[in-house]
Amino acid sequence: MPELPEVETVARQLARAIVGKTVARVVVFAPKSVRGRPLTPLVGRAVTGVDRRAKLIRIACGEWTLLVHLKMTGRLLRLPAGHPTGPYTRAVFTFTDGTQLFFDDIRRFGYLMLLPSADAEAHFVREGYGPEPLAPDFDANALAACLARRPRARIKAALLDQTCIAGIGNIYADETLFAAGIRPTRPAGRITRAERAALWTAIRDILTRSIAARGSSSVNYRDTAGRSGNFVRFLQVYGRNGDPCPKGDGGVIHKTVVAGRGTHWCPKHQK
Structure with missing residues (x-):
């Protein structure tokens, strides 16, 4: 999607x-x-x-x-x-x-x-959409408040929840958790302040860089000119099951299922 x-x-x-x-x-x-x-x-x-x-x-x-x-x-x-x-x-x-x-x-x-x-803005309020992760007022404290509403949820499930944060899906949940060094099955309530800061930085950085590359085309996505997105070349873990970890020190990308979604991560670097 x-x-x-x-x-x-x-x-x-x-x-x-x-x-x-x-x-x-x-x-x-x-x-x-x-x-x-x-x-x-x-x-x-x-x-x-x-x-x-x-x-x-x-x-x-x-x-x-x-x-x-x-x-x-x-x-x-x-x-x-x-x-x-x-x-x-x-x-x-x-x-x-x-x-x-x-x-x-x-x-x-x-x-x-x-x-x-x-009525357009009210529609999003009724549907319960969460804050925009690239909005100027979405800081590390805002991320902490979002995660605090689902403390028992696995951190990846919380990121996928559109009422928690709007716009993040499977690709960017995997990529941001890898960049932050957080295991996708960790309970959201057990993420430390330092880890939340790293996750916030990863979310802002990876989403911004992907927009600059016109997004990721893993299967079906095309832009308005019918072109594939270029960011797929920069994905570190998503779709790379069995590949060596890009950190290059012996880790291997694994695939499991979290929140009903295929999830790619590196056990060596995500704790």
């Missing part, structure tokens, strides 16, 4: 490409990909902003805001006028200049949801 860096990449690319454009037509090929009200109110409205909250993209069009959740295999692709639809195209947004935005989704887990802009 695209995580914070991948969704942030898509949102930034869309902000540069479609803000100011006016929606001329919306065609939905898979009604189940649309949650709630139809998308027709977008027709005739200009895009006024695009950003990200948690793992969702927010496309503001005046008094309406479109939420897009890519889930496992969703993609938002910028395509030229007249580009044909594919077998996984679920919706197409055509702008008055003829350019198009395709919502493709192989497994159909992703969705589009239209909300009044006045």
Whole structure:
């Protein structure tokens, strides 16, 4: 599933490409990909902003805001006028200049949801999303407060909990815990202050570097130009079961299951 860096990449690319454009037509090929009200109110409205909250993209069009959740295999692709639809195209947004935005989704887990802009922020409050890990006010104390709400949870499970911290998924939970030297099965309440500081630093650093590399493409993720993310080249443990630990001193990457997710870690360096 695209995580914070991948969704942030898509949102930034869309902000540069479609803000100011006016929606001329919306065609939905898979009604189940649309949650709630139809998308027709977008027709005739200009895009006024695009950003990200948690793992969702927010496309503001005046008094309406479109939420897009890519889930496992969703993609938002910028395509030229007249580009044909594919077998996984679920919706197409055509702008008055003829350019198009395709919502493709192989497994159909992703969705589009239209909300009044006045209610868009309240939606995230109702859903219980936690703080943004790259927000200026998310410091080591904020991380400690998040973990304190789930002291008995395994630390990886706490990081995956979107009500604890928004946007982190399987890839970046593994990578940040490795960087901080923390075993993924440790109870969140037993992480020391020094370890929390190391984890906070790792979260901020790794997410920021991944955004700069347009995210990680382990399987399905593509940016709006259809390109794979480059950060997969810099992953230290995720997807590397059986490989030597990148620290180069005899450790070996293991794979286990934590919180129902495949988890990669180094027993020698994560305690």
